[in-house]
Amino acid sequence: MAQSRADIIADQLEDLILTGAFSSGERLNEMQLAARFGVSRTPLREAFQKLGQSGLVEQIPHRGVFVCQPGPVELLEMFEVMAELEATCGRLAAQRISDSALTELRLANNNCQAAVDLQEADTYYRENERFHQIIYVQSGNSFLAGEAKRLHRRLKPFRRVQLKARGRLAQSMTEHEVIVAALTRGDAEGAAQALRAHVAVQGEKFHHLMMSLKPAAE
Amino acid sequence: MAQSRADIIADQLEDLILTGAFSSGERLNEMQLAARFGVSRTPLREAFQKLGQSGLVEQIPHRGVFVCQPGPVELLEMFEVMAELEATCGRLAAQRISDSALTELRLANNNCQAAVDLQEADTYYRENERFHQIIYVQSGNSFLAGEAKRLHRRLKPFRRVQLKARGRLAQSMTEHEVIVAALTRGDAEGAAQALRAHVAVQGEKFHHLMMSLKPAAE
DNA sequence: GTCAAATAAATTGTATACAAACGGCTTAAG
DNA sequence: CTTAAGCCGTTTGTATACAATTTATTTGAC
Secondary structure (H helix, E strand, O other), X not given: OOOOHHHHHHHHHHHHHHOOOOOOOOEEOHHHHHHHHOOOHHHHHHHHHHHHHOOOEEEEOOOEEEEOOOXXXXXXXXXXXXXXXXXXXXXXXXXXXXXXXXXXXXXXXXXXXXXXXXXXXXXXXXXXXXXXXXXXXXXXXXXHHHHHHHHHHHHHHHHHHHOOOOOHHHHHHHHHHHHXXXXXXXXXXXXXXXXXHHHHHHHHHHHHHHHHHOOOOO | OOOXXXXXXXXXXXXXXXXXXXXXXXXXXXXXXXXXXXXXXXXXXXXXXXXXXXXXXXXXXXXXXXXXXXXHHHHHHHHHHXXXXXXXXXXXXXXXXXXXXXXXXXHHXXXXXXXXXXXXXXXXXXXXXXXXXXXXXXXXXXXHHHHHHHHHHHHHHHHHHHOOOOOHHHHHHHHHHHHHHHHHOOOHHHHHHHHHHHHHHHXXXXXXXXXXXXXXXX
16 A cells, blocks of 8 residues: 555545535645645645545646535435445345354444444444445455445545434444345345445435435525 | 646546556656656656556555556456446436437437447447446436446446457347337336346456456466 | 675655746726 | 726746655675
8 A cells, every 4th residue: 555645644634524624615725734734735736636536625727626525415426326335245245255254244233232222432433334344345346345445434424424313323223133134144135225225324314414404505 | 627737647647558558567657757748757746646546556655656457357346346337327317317318328329330330340439438428427316427437437448358259249239229228118127237237248258358368377 | 606785876755946827906997 | 986907916836956765786795
């Protein structure tokens, strides 16, 4: 993995954007950020190229780079794609998953349940991520796993919001059980449908939440 | 769309890599390429960041960037993902496609058939691309369309190879007809399955072709 | 003669300097 | 008073210069 100064800055900036440190449409001042990171503009600009490629910022020639937070519509679209990617991972994993991975999956799921009971949000998010990433890898398609990982990471901050919806956490756990069951019995279509629904509902919940917060969006 | 010098160079380099101007694993000499493009190393390095992000090159700190042509396994994986993306586009498009788009689709398909009859390869590839891109856009999910477009572009050179297989062209046209029919009657699952099969078979054909060319790969 | 260490050449990574383009301000005309 | 044109400051884009790291070569010891 590439790890020069510019790459580290790119990762840090990505984190800052994903955690919402910048408001959407805000311009990223090169000199300002260069001073903040204690480097010159050169590595910063190289980092911008990377961020632009993943759609986190928009680069307008001679005007600068602007953070590009997805709106409600684009977010729904991304959740829709995520649902399909996860469904595909599940369909393939049902046929290819190893016993040890199944054990790990159940372990992660149990840890999730424990975190729910103990109200430990951070633990829940970590174990939930592990649960999904195991399925990505077990698809046996590393390119697919990479793409799924990328989008999952991109949607991470919005998933957190969505999970705050009442009763969503418990429902999510039930869905996980269905997914594990389908994978255990090697039911490809069952796993695919369960995962698609599991992720799709996240997008819908998120959308409802957004609408309820912005009732009079013109 | 961003169009500075560095972005133009990135596109040109991408074309060069995709068309196979560089062999896999080859190092891209900065000074050499800078001279070739008539620019300094700075915009070139910015272009490298973008290429690295899309997986076309691997950047190793203090050692340089190396072109990263996918091997047979990774290629099959990419075709598998492409098949799913297209299937999803088809499933959504079946419900959302407009009449004018359907007309355009039939036109593109007719042009494809004409190109096959006249043995005009370039025309075929262009119209075939148009056919697929219409379906991407008509999915009504612009994020999905963008992802599909990206991967389609990435696989373009390998698709050309695959289409040289005997009888594949005629079969491909038949598959197109099935796809158009499904979209016309709004059959979401039918369109999805037809598109998945259409693309998946491309990956398989390509694989067979590779195996026949490299029979004794150790 | 072979292997290892040191040195030299080449290449990448970063900083700085310069050129070009954009946005905002002033100014002048209608 | 409004509007448009020109100038100035700021910011981006590119080139060059310098620093750091790697690789190849040479030299010396075993």
